[in-house]
Amino acid sequence: MLAAVEAGGTKFVCAVGDDDFKILDKISFSTTYPEETLQRIFDFFDTCGNLKAIGIGSFGPIDINKDSKTYGYITSTPKTNWRNFNFLGAMKRHYDIPIGWTTDVNAACLGEYEVGSASDNSSCLYLTVGTGIGGGAILNGKIVEGFGHTEMGHIIIRNHPEDDFEGVCPFHKNCLEGLAAGPSIEKRYGIKAQNLDADHKVWRMIAYYLAQALMNYTLILRPEKIILGGGVMNQARMIDLVREEFSLLLANYVETPDLDSYIVTPSLGDHAAIVGGLILAQRIL
Amino acid sequence: MLAAVEAGGTKFVCAVGDDDFKILDKISFSTTYPEETLQRIFDFFDTCGNLKAIGIGSFGPIDINKDSKTYGYITSTPKTNWRNFNFLGAMKRHYDIPIGWTTDVNAACLGEYEVGSASDNSSCLYLTVGTGIGGGAILNGKIVEGFGHTEMGHIIIRNHPEDDFEGVCPFHKNCLEGLAAGPSIEKRYGIKAQNLDADHKVWRMIAYYLAQALMNYTLILRPEKIILGGGVMNQARMIDLVREEFSLLLANYVETPDLDSYIVTPSLGDHAAIVGGLILAQRIL
Ligand SMILES: Nc1ncnc2c1ncn2[C@@H]1O[C@H](COP(=O)(O)OP(=O)(O)O)[C@@H](O)[C@H]1O
Ligand SMILES: Nc1ncnc2c1ncn2[C@@H]1O[C@H](COP(=O)(O)OP(=O)(O)O)[C@@H](O)[C@H]1O
Ligand SMILES: [Zn+2]
Ligand SMILES: [Zn+2]
Numbered sequence: 176m177l178a179a180v181e182a183g184g185t186k187f188v189c190a191v192g193d194d195d196f197k198i199l200d201k202i203s204f205s206t207t208y209p210e211e212t213l214q215r216i217f218d219f220f221d222t223c224g225n226l227k228a229i230g231i232g233s234f235g236p237i238d239i240n241k242d243s244k245t246y247g248y249i250t251s252t253p254k255t256n257w258r259n260f261n262f263l264g265a266m267k268r269h270y271d272i273p274i275g276w277t278t279d280v281n282a283a284c285l286g287e288y289e290v291g292s293a294s295d296n297s298s299c300l301y302l303t304v305g306t307g308i309g310g311g312a313i314l315n316g317k318i319v320e321g322f323g324h325t326e327m328g329h330i331i332i333r334n335h336p337e338d339d340f341e342g343v344c345p346f347h348k349n350c351l352e353g354l355a356a357g358p359s360i361e362k363r364y365g366i367k368a369q370n371l372d373a374d375h376k377v378w379r380m381i382a383y384y385l386a387q388a389l390m391n392y393t394l395i396l397r398p399e400k401i402i403l404g405g406g407v408m409n410q411a412r413m414i415d416l417v418r419e420e421f422s423l424l425l426a427n428y429v430e431t432p433d434l435d436s437y438i439v440t441p442s443l444g445d446h447a448a449i450v451g452g453l454i455l456a457q458r459i460l
Numbered sequence: 461m462l463a464a465v466e467a468g469g470t471k472f473v474c475a476v477g478d479d480d481f482k483i484l485d486k487i488s489f490s491t492t493y494p495e496e497t498l499q500r501i502f503d504f505f506d507t508c509g510n511l512k513a514i515g516i517g518s519f520g521p522i523d524i525n526k527d528s529k530t531y532g533y534i535t536s537t538p539k540t541n542w543r544n545f546n547f548l549g550a551m552k553r554h555y556d557i558p559i560g561w562t563t564d565v566n567a568a569c570l571g572e573y574e575v576g577s578a579s580d581n582s583s584c585l586y587l588t589v590g591t592g593i594g595g596g597a598i599l600n601g602k603i604v605e606g607f608g609h610t611e612m613g614h615i616i617i618r619n620h621p622e623d624d625f626e627g628v629c630p631f632h633k634n635c636l637e638g639l640a641a642g643p644s645i646e647k648r649y650g651i652k653a654q655n656l657d658a659d660h661k662v663w664r665m666i667a668y669y670l671a672q673a674l675m676n677y678t679l680i681l682r683p684e685k686i687i688l689g690g691g692v693m694n695q696a697r698m699i700d701l702v703r704e705e706f707s708l709l710l711a712n713y714v715e716t717p718d719l720d721s722y723i724v725t726p727s728l729g730d731h732a733a734i735v736g737g738l739i740l741a742q743r744i745l
Contacts, residue, residue: 236714298606312680314599314606321583321599321682326714330676333618346713391615395597395680397606428631429521429611 178226179452180216181279182206182233182262184254189216191223192453196290201449209260217269230275230455232282232448233262239276239324247276253345275455277311278324279448283441284311285318286451287402291443296399300392301447302327304385305405308352312396319396328352332387335380355384357407373411381407382416389417389438390424393431400432404441414440463511464737465501466564467491467518467547469539474501476508477738481575486734494545502554515560515740517567517733518547524561524609532561538630560740562596563609564733568726569596570603571736572687576728581684585677586732587612589670590690593637597681604681613637617672620665640669642692658696666692667701674702674723675709678716685717689726699725 176199181188183206190201202219206212220226236252238245247263263276277285284301293299293313302310310327312319319325329350334340342349343359353359360368360377371377389401403414418434431437441447461484466473468491475486487504491497505511521537523530532548548561562570569586578584578598587595595612597604604610614635619625628647629638638644645653645662656662674686688699703719716722726732 314604315602317600319599319604319681322684322716323682323714325682326679329713330679331618331672331709333616346711347709387616391676392680394611394615395677396604397608397610399607424616424632426631428614429608431607 176224176226177453177456178220178223178229179282179449179456180229180231180233180266181282181448181452182231183279184234184252187212187216188449189219190449190453191220191226192450194457196450196453196457198446198449198453206254208256209262209265213265216266220270226270226272228273228275228456228460229266229270230277230282230452230457230459231263231266232277232279232452232455235278235324236326237262237276237278237324239320240322273456273459275452275459277318277455278309280309281311281318281320281324282449282451282455283404283447284313284402284451285454286443286447286449287441288313289454290450291447292402292439292441293400298396298398299400299402300396300398301402301404301441302385302388302392303405304356304403304407306357308356308405310392312392312398314396314398327388327392328356330388330391332384332391335383337376338380351384351388355381355388355407360407368407369409378410378413379416379420382413382420385417386420386424389421393425394429397429400436401438402441403438404447408440414438461509461511462738462741463505463508463514464567464734464741465514465516465518465551466567466733466737467516468564469519469537472497472501473734474504475734475738476505476511477735479742481735481738481742483731483734483738491539493541494547494550498550498554501551505555511555511557513558513560513741513745514551514555515562515567515737515742515744516548516551517562517564517737517740520563520609521611522547522561522563522609524605525607558741558744560737560744562603562740563594565594566596566603566605566609567734567736567740568689568732569598569687569736570739571728571732571734572726573598574739575735576732577687577724577726578685583681583683584685584687585681585683586687586689586726587670587673587677588690589641589688589692591642593641593690595677597677597683599681599683612673612677613641615673615676617669617676620668622661623665636669636673640666640673640692645692653692654694663695663698664701664705667698667705670702671705671709674706678710679714682714685721686723687726688723689732693725699723
């Protein structure tokens with residue numbers, strides 16, 4: 176059996192699945208302290224029988240550099256309990272099987288790439304637009320990473336001419352996440368994003384920011400597909416607005432697939448990262 | 461022997477080299493009409509003896525999608541003589557040997573990656589800042605490409621607070637190339653970039669634009685090294701200004717190598733693309 180852990184900042188999901196990445200059993204619980212959370216992972220998997228490998232998609236930033244002394248750690252997270260915690264090490268001490276290690280968004284990207292919206296493509300990018308903005312990409316079947324994992328949510332974009340909001344990113348103020356993630360909307364209007372009117376002008380601004388990001392990702396990576404997930408994408412017209420703004424910005428400069436098939440929603444929904452974890456487990460065998 | 465063609469918009473370079481990518485013979489001539497230029501390529505290589513393979517790094521945009529009907533074509537270039545010209549096809553009709561095909565900047569990136577500034581790294585990005593801005597990247601030894609080749613020069617960045625210049629990109633006005641390539645400097649002040657004072661305030665603005673681009677490339681690709689070439693980088697203080705502005709913008713958000721070894725100049729100088737062509741030739745064997 177394959178095993179997967181989706182380690183999120185607010186909740187963890189653990190699952191086991193078969194070789195076709197069908198989920199056979201699953202549990203989910205709140206993220207508390209590392210020791211307590213680890214114990215819940217162990218308790219679950221210990222009841223699951225024979226595991227061949229585990230794939231972990233974790234909140235971050237995490238250290239993925241195998242030559243680094245802190246390989247496998249969660250590093251400079253704002254969640255102080257978890258800062259500099261050797262997550263992979265703790266898992267390896269308990270399980271003597273191969274364990275794959277990547278970010279939660281890379282895992283989601285892998286899920287969508289292998290069995291989701293991009294299963295017919297040889298490259299894709301996955302972006303989640305929720306409390307934060309995070310992304311992962313796959314080119315030629317491999318996760319895009321180098322000196323470390325990507326941090327696509329913090330790229331520089333331009334303020335909308337009608338938006339003088341200063342941004343909420345603690346590092347960069349008005350980076351993409353600072354201007355377009357859910358909390359930026361709440362901070363602008365003092366009301367939760369999902370409670371704003373569907374006709375509110377903010378939705379086109381958010382679409383403009385996301386479209387700028389997608390333009391930059393397109394020019395730098397040339398993925399065959401871009402998959403947009405996360406709470407903010409629940410806004411009904413958002414995906415269409417993003418396609419519209421993207422088309423205006425790109426001005427046909429490079430060719431992309433037809434926008435309705437280029438910019439899409441995740442077909443695995445909330446399961447992308449946990450299914451991606453199973454795939455990561457199989458890839459490491 | 462390995463052969464290489466660097467096909468530039470103003471001049472072509474052809475070379476042959478040995479298996480260590482040492483250039484044995486080389487010729488360079490102006491870019492005129494396709495037929496005439498091709499004939500000069502043939503005339504040169506026909507005197508060079510036995511060629512094993514050819515690597516072409518071409519100005520673009522070019523079609524690199526092997527499934528496309530126009531694979532091997534130079535596509536929507538502003539140089540009308542060359543628009544929709546089947547360059548690779550013309551070469552293949554003359555030479556019955558393997559021919560590698562990529563952009564000039566990808567070829568330069570490959571040269572710097574294998575035997576230049578990034579020869580100790582497993583990933584790098586090469587950016588040329590000249591008449592235009594173009595970039596190429598390599599991750600895990602492979603050129604970054606997907607639906608097409610990258611077009612890193614046209615990403616969206618923010619105007620400097622003191623720069624209300626509207627930009628010169630015919631597609632996007634104030635994209636990176638529109639704000640920071642050589643002609644934008646000339647358009648602002650009516651004098652060639654190289655004739656402006658070394659203390660002119662424009663250099664910090666240009667550095668700010670390049671630093672934004674480097675920040676976005678860093679967050680989206682995480683290369684181990686970024687190599688900056690092209691005429692504008694001849695400005696003496698430019699590389700230091702770029703490092704300074706980059707450091708301010710990134711705000712230590714992600715780890716990079718020490719900036720003096722992360723942001724560097726090409727060690728192959730003007731030879732990067734032609735050496736990269738030889739490497740491309742060997743890779744296709
Ligand atoms: N219908 C909606 N329209 C716009 N924003 C929404 C909507 N529903 C949820 N959100 C916002 O999405 C964010 C939560 O995103 P989500 O992806 O669910 O969580 P997380 O990023 O923490 O995993 C919140 O900021 C919330 O206000
Ligand atoms: N010392 C310099 N400082 C700033 N800009 C320069 C300098 N030297 C050349 N340039 C600019 O670089 C551009 C030419 O770049 P180059 O890389 O040589 O050509 P190309 O991009 O056409 O291959 C011109 O716009 C020129 O004004
Ligand atoms: Zn940020
Ligand atoms: Zn442009």
